[in-house]
Amino acid sequence: xxxxxxxxxxxxxxxxxxxxxxxxxxxxxxxxxxxxxxxxxxxxxxxxxxxxxxxxxxxxxxxxxxxxxxxxxxxxxxxxxxxxxxxxxxxxxxxxxxxxxxxxxxxxxxxxxxxxxxxxxxxxxxxxxxxxxxxxxxxxx
Numbered sequence: 792x793x794x795x796x797x798x799x800x801x802x803x804x805x806x807x808x809x810x811x812x813x814x815x816x817x818x819x820x821x822x823x824x825x826x827x828x829x830x831x832x833x834x835x836x837x838x839x840x841x842x843x844x845x846x847x848x849x850x851x852x853x854x855x856x857x858x859x860x861x862x863x864x865x866x867x868x869x870x871x872x873x874x875x876x877x878x879x880x881x882x883x884x885x886x887x888x889x890x891x892x893x894x895x896x897x898x899x900x901x902x903x904x905x906x907x908x909x910x911x912x913x914x915x916x917x918x919x920x921x922x923x924x925x926x927x928x929x930x931x932x
C-alpha cells in the first residue's frame with residue numbers, strides 16, 4: 792500500500808460549476824471518452840461506476856464505488872483495474888472563480904510494484920484532470 796497525495800491542480804471554474812459538471816453523468820463520461828459505461832446509483836450520494844478506457848496504451852476496465860460529500864469531495868473504493876483495492880478521496884477547495892483539486896489515498900496494485908504506483912497514479916489522474924478541465928470549459932453555465 793502506497794500513500795499518494797496529489798495537490799496543486801486547479802479548474803478554471805468556480806466550485807458550483809465543477810460540481811454541476813461532475814454530477815452530470817453524460818457530460819462527465821463524454822469528457823473522459825469512457826466506453827462501455829455502467830452506472831448504478833444507490834442514492835443521490837452514492838453509487839458504482841464502471842467503464843473502459845485507455846490506460847498506459849491498453850484498453851482497461853475500471854470500476855469503483857463512490858460516495859459524495861458535497862460540497863467537499865468524493866470518496867472512492869476501487870474494485871477493478873490496475874488500482875483495484877485502492878481507496879482515495881478527491882476534494883475540492885473553492886478559490887473564487889477557480890477550484891483547487893486534491894487527491895489523497897492509499898493505492899495498491901496487483902500489476903505494479905509499490906515503487907511504480909505513484910507515477911502510474913500521476914499518469915492516470917493527469918489524463919483525468921485534463922479531460923475534466925476541457926469538459927468543464929465547455930460545460931454550459
